[in-house]
Amino acid sequence: MGDRDEPGTIGRRVQRLRVARGLTQKQLAEPVYTPAYVSTLEAGRVRPSDEALRHLADRLGVEFDELATGRPARLVTELRLRLTEAQRTLAAGAAETAVEQYTGLLAEAETHGLAEEQAAALLGLGECCLETGELEEGRGYFERAEARLADAPLTARVPALRGRAVAHYLAGELRYAVYLLESTLDELNRSGLHDPDALLLLYSGAIGPYMDMGAHARAAQAAEFALALAPQAGDPALVARMHRSVARTLLAEGRLAEADASLAKAAELYRGLRLRTELAHCHWMRGYVYAQNGELERAEHEMREALHMLSANRAALYSSQLTVELADVLHRRDRSGEAAELLRGVLGGLSPERGAVHAAAAHRLLGIIAEDAGRTEEAEEHYVRALSLLERAGAAGDLADLCRLLGDLLRRGGRVEAALDAYRTGLGHRTAPGTTTLGPAPAQPQL
Template sequence: MSERDDPGIIGRRVQQLRVERGLTQKQLAEPAYTPAYISTLESGRVRPSDDALRHLADRLGVGFEELATGRPARLVTDLRLRLTEAQRTLATGEAEESATQYARLLTEADGLDLAEVRAAALLGLGECAVETGELGAAREYFERAEKALGDDVPLPARVPALRGRALAHYLTGELRYSVYLLESTIDELNRGGLHDPDALLLLYASVIGPYMDMGAHARAAQAAELALALAPRSDDPALVARMHRSVARTLLAEGRLAEADASLAKAAELYRQLQLRTELANCHWMRGYVYAQNGELERAEAELRQALAMLSAKRAALYSSQAAVELADVLHRRGKSEEAAALLHDVLSDLSSERGALHSAAAHRLLGIIAEDARDTEAAEEHYVRALSLLERAGAAGDLADLCRLLGDLLRRTGRVEAALDAYRTGLGHRTAPGTTTLGPAPAQPPL
């Protein structure tokens, strides 16, 4: 047992319990130990082994953990049950209620000095903060969870906190740092022979989004293939569902719409079974995106409206912003530009450059397109420039190249040829060869 009081405290506890039960040292010792050993133990001059503590606990009628730590086993079990309840509350989309539950558990864990429960509560608070869009708080919670676990804990057990930190950085637009955290953890797991399927599946599914936004399509495709290969080895259906949703994004980039839709259908079914409302809403969002790419705009609108309603009801701010931008694009393509613009302005009022940079950039880009279609070139240029600034800070290469093209075309049509050429050159500078990035070597692969 790693968590245990020092020998002096344990000795006094054994003596107190022995006296309360009216036992002599000889009666407590029999048949495995001697009275002299009990006397030495009670005086704190020997550190009892696990076997000795189990013998004493059985003779004294208490649990092993209570004798070793002073905490009743039932109390620890109750805390773990409440952790599970808080996790279920978050899984059904009630992030604020879940955060309240986790905060109470953190206070109790601090009072009892329970490192494992403290780390789990901090991790849960971080996940709640991501759900509600409080990314600075999320990063802090995930960092504290890592510290609570400590370096002595095996790396696979620390992966959820590491992945949480990477996700928070990704959602604030810090793509390269997010990829660095995920890739270095993957590399350490694979090179060190720690081939934990759940940990690797979580990391590979999480790195797909940042890869795609950086234009590293080949690495995204490879991560998706590895995630799919790991899925049968995972015992966690929530992880498998998340993986299917992430893999669908890569399939979309390759134009494999039918396969993407099939992957999303699998994820949606798993999330229905698990009642993970936010993740299920994200599946509706991705399915709406598939339909939009395939020109089925009416079906796309229905899916995206459902996603937005589900996400907004649960105050999943960043996820709902992503769905809102996608819905606005479909609405504009269907001739409902005023409704689309109103939706995008709502998105921008909820976000900032530090919180949801990529979603803000996407909203400005689409507002620029809407303004161009309405022949308001001044407003269009303003939105494009704002989007460009956000994307440059985030390092989203693929989106930057596309935006520079839009801005260049606008400048050329308004007679500013030199400015247009500068925009095109900027775009070409961000247009890397397929699958290449300025990242270092790809992380080591698991032996599948």
């Protein structure tokens, strides 16, 4: 037991419990140990073995862990039960309520020095921040969760690593997000740590930054890997609810090990519910591929399916980003009015710090729709806003295209010098299609 207390602390605890139960040292020691051993132990002059602690715990009527650490045996199980309840709350989309639950759990876990439960609460708080768009605060929670798990296997740290990467991505820091995801994928795959949930989180998390950086081939491959790794489940929410109820019953009966096992199953299923967001990204990617191939009806179907999955999770920021891409498909299907209405509805939820690339895409498309309708001043205003957002995010491929649109608009309006400036800016950002400054692709999983 690596986390047991010092001998002096254990000795004082044994003495306190013995006196409270009205036992002499001789009565506590019999029939295995001597009164002298108990006296030495209570004085803190000997480190008791596991066997000795189990004997004493049995005689004192407490659990081994409580005697060794001072933590009531029920405490950890009850904390885990409440962690699964917080997971359920977040999976249902009630992020603000989940924040309150996780905050209380974190304080209790810190009080009792429970590193694993601290990490779980911090991870939950980080996920809440991703839902609500508080990216810097969320990144801090993920970093703290990762620090709590510094001695754990890499697979245990993947959710925190992925959370950090997503926070960087949504803040417009594309290359660093990709670096975090790819380096973790490479380490997992090269070391043979084949954990489907961990790999699914990483591959689906990489799709967005790949797309925004123009690495379309890598994005498509990541989506295929993620779909191949996706767990097959019916209705995990119902099963998880059942396991939570069973755990409560077992806990009330004092069957702690069985309660823990039931809670572990519930937690796994709630993680599956959170993976619904990741799977939505795969449908989103498929829709993008169909759109690029001109299969607009299939693209709309895939994007609406993804949007439905994200809306069910109340993933507001992701939903806003996806809506922008759906609007582009609708515009190409000659439904520009519907597209413009969607875009105006989501722009308030996007900003330079929250979805900069998609905010730029929304302004770009609104500019095109305005230009088609002959509203040139409105179109220019949207293009300029988009240009500012893309420069901040470093999305080179999109910048080159936008500068061309702005240059063409200015040239048709007779503003040749301004048009030339826009074209020159675009040429400075031009890259070959699909290329980035990324290094070699990470090692592939063994599917």
